[in-house]
Amino acid sequence: MLQxxxxxxxxxxxxxxxxxxxxxxxxxxxxxxxxxxxKSGCGKTTxxxxxxxxxxxxxxxxxxxxxxxxxxxxxxxxxxxxANIGFxxxxxxxxxxxxxxxxxxxxxxxTPIEHAQEKARALLEQMGLGHRLAHTPxxxxxxxxxxxxxxxxxxxxxxxxLADEPTGNLDDVSARMVIDALANFATGGKxxxxxxxxxxxxxxxxxxxxxxxxxxxxxxxxx
Amino acid sequence: MRIGRLICREILFRKLSFLLGLLSVxxxxxxxxxxxxxxxxxxxxxxxxxxxxxxxxxxxxxxFEAASQQARLAxxxxxxxxxxxxxxxxxxxxxxxxxxDLGELFSKGYATHYMPExxxxxxxxxxxxxxxxxxxxxxxxxxxxxxxxxxxxLIGVKGEVWIQSKMQTPLQATVPAGAMVVGQQLQxxxxxxxxxxxxxxxxxxxxxxxxxxxxxxxxxGVWIDLATAQKMLNHPGQINAILGVECMCPGDxxxxxxxxxxxxxxDVQVYxxxxxxxxxxxxxxxxxxxxxxxxxxxxxxxxxxKASLDQHIKSRLEMREQKASFAQYLIPTVIIxxxxxxxxxxxxxxxxxxxxxxxxxxxxVRSGRILTLFLGKAMVIGLAGAxxxxxxxxxxxxxxxxxxxxxxxxxxxxxxxxxLVVVLLAAPVLVLLASMIPALVAARQDPxxxxxxx
Numbered sequence: 317m318l319q320x321x322x323x324x325x326x327x328x329x330x331x332x333x334x335x336x337x338x339x340x341x342x343x344x345x346x347x348x349x350x351x352x353x354x355k356s357g358c359g360k361t362t363x364x365x366x367x368x369x370x371x372x373x374x375x376x377x378x379x380x381x382x383x384x385x386x387x388x389x390x391x392x393x394x395x396x397x398x399a400n401i402g403f404x405x406x407x408x409x410x411x412x413x414x415x416x417x418x419x420x421x422x423x424x425x426x427t428p429i430e431h432a433q434e435k436a437r438a439l440l441e442q443m444g445l446g447h448r449l450a451h452t453p454x455x456x457x458x459x460x461x462x463x464x465x466x467x468x469x470x471x472x473x474x475x476x477x478l479a480d481e482p483t484g485n486l487d488d489v490s491a492r493m494v495i496d497a498l499a500n501f502a503t504g505g506k507x508x509x510x511x512x513x514x515x516x517x518x519x520x521x522x523x524x525x526x527x528x529x530x531x532x533x534x535x536x537x538x539x
Numbered sequence: 540m541r542i543g544r545l546i547c548r549e550i551l552f553r554k555l556s557f558l559l560g561l562l563s564v565x566x567x568x569x570x571x572x573x574x575x576x577x578x579x580x581x582x583x584x585x586x587x588x589x590x591x592x593x594x595x596x597x598x599x600x601x602x603f604e605a606a607s608q609q610a611r612l613a614x615x616x617x618x619x620x621x622x623x624x625x626x627x628x629x630x631x632x633x634x635x636x637x638x639x640d641l642g643e644l645f646s647k648g649y650a651t652h653y654m655p656e657x658x659x660x661x662x663x664x665x666x667x668x669x670x671x672x673x674x675x676x677x678x679x680x681x682x683x684x685x686x687x688x689x690x691x692x693l694i695g696v697k698g699e700v701w702i703q704s705k706m707q708t709p710l711q712a713t714v715p716a717g718a719m720v721v722g723q724q725l726q727x728x729x730x731x732x733x734x735x736x737x738x739x740x741x742x743x744x745x746x747x748x749x750x751x752x753x754x755x756x757x758x759x760g761v762w763i764d765l766a767t768a769q770k771m772l773n774h775p776g777q778i779n780a781i782l783g784v785e786c787m788c789p790g791d792x793x794x795x796x797x798x799x800x801x802x803x804x805x806d807v808q809v810y811x812x813x814x815x816x817x818x819x820x821x822x823x824x825x826x827x828x829x830x831x832x833x834x835x836x837x838x839x840x841x842x843x844x845k846a847s848l849d850q851h852i853k854s855r856l857e858m859r860e861q862k863a864s865f866a867q868y869l870i871p872t873v874i875i876x877x878x879x880x881x882x883x884x885x886x887x888x889x890x891x892x893x894x895x896x897x898x899x900x901x902x903x904v905r906s907g908r909i910l911t912l913f914l915g916k917a918m919v920i921g922l923a924g925a926x927x928x929x930x931x932x933x934x935x936x937x938x939x940x941x942x943x944x945x946x947x948x949x950x951x952x953x954x955x956x957x958x959l960v961v962v963l964l965a966a967p968v969l970v971l972l973a974s975m976i977p978a979l980v981a982a983r984q985d986p987x988x989x990x991x992x993x
Contacts, residue, residue, distance in 0.1 A: 362991070370901055370987040371987035391905055394905045394906075395905075396903075398904075403898075403901050405898075405990060409990070411895050413551070422898075422899065424540045425902075425908060432540070
C-alpha cells in the first residue's frame with residue numbers, strides 16, 4: 317500500500333544543511349499497523365510527512381496505492397491526499413471555531429463524500445462522542461479532541477492513515493481508545509503508519525520499525 | 540460542509556477582528572458617502588438659496604417695473620390732464636418786451652411796449668423746446684365804433700409760427716384777411732352771427748368763428764389778421780406779445796423757459812399768466828419727483844437684491860470649493876489608511892489561522908479554496924462595511940447639513956442609489972485588493988512546514 321524507496325530529505329537551518337532522512341526505504345502492506353519508533357529529532361515526522369505527500373523529498377520515491385505521489389502536480393496531489401491519506405497529529409489540529417461534527421466533516425471541503433453527515437455522526441457515535449456533536453474543540457477533553465481528529469481522518473475512508481505521536485498528549489484510557497481505533501482501521505483492509513516513542517503503543521503494532529535502523533545516518537552534511 | 544459556513548463560523552469566532560475590519564471599511568465608506576452627500580446637500584441648499592434670492596430679485600424687479608409703470612401712467616395722466624387743461628385754457632405763457640411794466644400789463648390787459656414782428660419767427664427758427672404753439676400777436680383794448688363803441692380786445696394774429704409736433708393742431712387757427720373771430724361775450728352782447736358781414740374801424744369783415752367763453756379778456760376779443768391789426772393800430776411790422784404753451788420741463792419752468800428764450804431774444808421777458816396751469820405744473824412736478832424717487836428706490840432694491848444674490852452665491856461657491864478641496868485629500872487618505880489596516884488585519888488573521896491552514900491543506904483542501912476562505916471573508920467585510928458606512932455617511936451628512944435624514948434621502952434619492960451601488964461594488968473590491976497579498980500568503984503556505992513545527 318505504502319512504498320518508500322531510498323528517500324532522502326535535507327533541511328537548511330541557519331546556513332547549515334542537515335540530512336533528516338537519508339536513503340530510507342519502507343514498505344507497509346494492506347492491513348498492516350506499523351509503528352515507527354525513534355528518539356526525538358531522528359526524522360520520524362519528516363518521513364511521515366513525505367509519506368503523506370506533504371513534503372517533497374530531495375530524492376527517492378513514495379508510492380501510495382500504486383501511485384507515485386510526487387509525480388502528481390500540486391492540485392492532483394492534494395486531491396489524491398484527500399481521497400487516500402488520513403492524518404492524525406499529536407496536537408489534534410482541530411479548527412477551533414467549528415463544532416465537533418463540522419471538524420469531522422472538513423475533508424468534505426476537499427473531496428465529495430457521499431452521506432458525509434450520516435457517516436460523520438456514526439463515526440462520532442462509535443467513538444463515544446455522540447453527545448458532543450455541537451461542541452467546539454475548546455469544550456472537549458484532550459482525549460475527546462484526539463478522537464475527533466481520528467474521526468476526521470477516517471471519514472473519507474482513506475487507504476492509509478499516518479499518525480504522528482497521536483497519544484502523546486493523552487491519558488492511558490484515551491490513548492488506548494485511539495490505538496484501538498487505529499488498529500481496527502488497519503484490520504479493515506487499510507493500513508496505518510504510526511510514529512511514536514511510546515513502547516506500549518508500539519507494542520500494539522503489528523510491526524515495529526526503528527527509525528535508527530532505516531536511516532543510513534542522520535548527519536550534518538555541510539556547514 | 541461548505542466554504543460559506545466556514546467563513547461565517549470564523550467571523551463569529553473572531554468577532555473583534557471582523558468588527559475592526561468592518562469599522563475601518565465603514566469609516567472609509569462613511570467618509571466618502573458623507574462628503575459626497577454633504578456636497579450634494581450643500582449644492583441643493585445653494586440652489587434653494589439661489590432660487591429664493593432670484594425670487595426676491597424677481598419680486599424687486601416686478602416692484603420696480605410696477606413703480607415705473609405707475610409713474611409712467613401717473614405722468615401720462617397728468618400730461619393728458621395738462622394737455623386737456625391747456626386746450627381749454629389756451630395759451631399759458633407770454634413773451635413781452637423787457638421794458639414792459641407788469642402792473643400796466645395786468646391792469647390794461649395787454650402789453651404797451653412793442654417788439655419786431657419777426658421775434659416770433661426767430662424763436663420758431665431756433666425750434667425752442669420750452670415753449671410750444673408760439674403765436675405772435677398785436678393786442679390792444681379798443682372800441683368798436685360801428686357797434687356803439689362797444690369795448691373790444693383787438694387781437695391781430697398771423698397764425699402759430701411754431702408747433703413742436705406735426706401731430707399737434709394749432710390752438711389758435713389762422714385768421715385770414717377779411718375774416719374775423721369774436722369772443723362769445725361780445726357775440727352775445729352784439730348779437731353777432733357766424734358768416735355775418737360786419738364793419739370794424741371802416742374795414743369789411745366776415746365773422747368766421749365764435750370763441751367759447753373763458754372768463755377773461757378774450758371773451759370780448761376780436762381776432763383779425765395781424766397785418767390789418769397793425770395797420771388799424773398804427774404799429775406796422777410790430778407785435779406786443781408772443782403767446783405760447785409752456786413745456787413739461789421740471790423745476791422752475793419760467794426760469795427754464797427764460798433761459799432758452801433769452802438765448803435768442805435779448806430784450807424780452809417771460810411770464811406765466813395762468814395760476815391753474817402753474818399749480819398743475821407744480822403738482823405734476825411733485826408727482827414726477829415722487830415717482831422718480833419711488834422708481835429709484837425700487838431700482839436700488841433690485842440692484843441690492845442682485846448684489847446680495849451674487850455675493851451669497853459667490854461665498855457659497857467658495858465654501859464648496861474649500862470643502863471639495865479638503866475632501867480631495869481626506870478621502871484618498873482615509874481609503875489608503877483603511878486599506879493598510881485591512882491588510883494588517885488580514886495578515887494577523889493568516890497568522891492566527893496558520894495551523895488551520897496546515898491541517899486543511901494536509902487533508903487535501905486545495906490552495907484555491909484556502910484563498911477563497913480569506914477572500915470570502917474580505918468580501919463579507921467589504922459588503923457589510925459598505926452598507927454600514929453608507930448609512931453612517933448619510934446620517935453624518937444629514938447631521939452636518941442640519942436637515943432630517945429623511946429629507947436627504949428624499950432630495951438626493953437617485954444620487955444615493957447610484958452611490959450605494961458604487962460603494963457596494965467598490966468597497967469589496969478595495970478590501971479584496973488589500974487582503975489579496977495576505978490571502979496569497981495563506982494559500983501558499985507549506986502545510987508540511989506548519990505541521991512539522993507546530
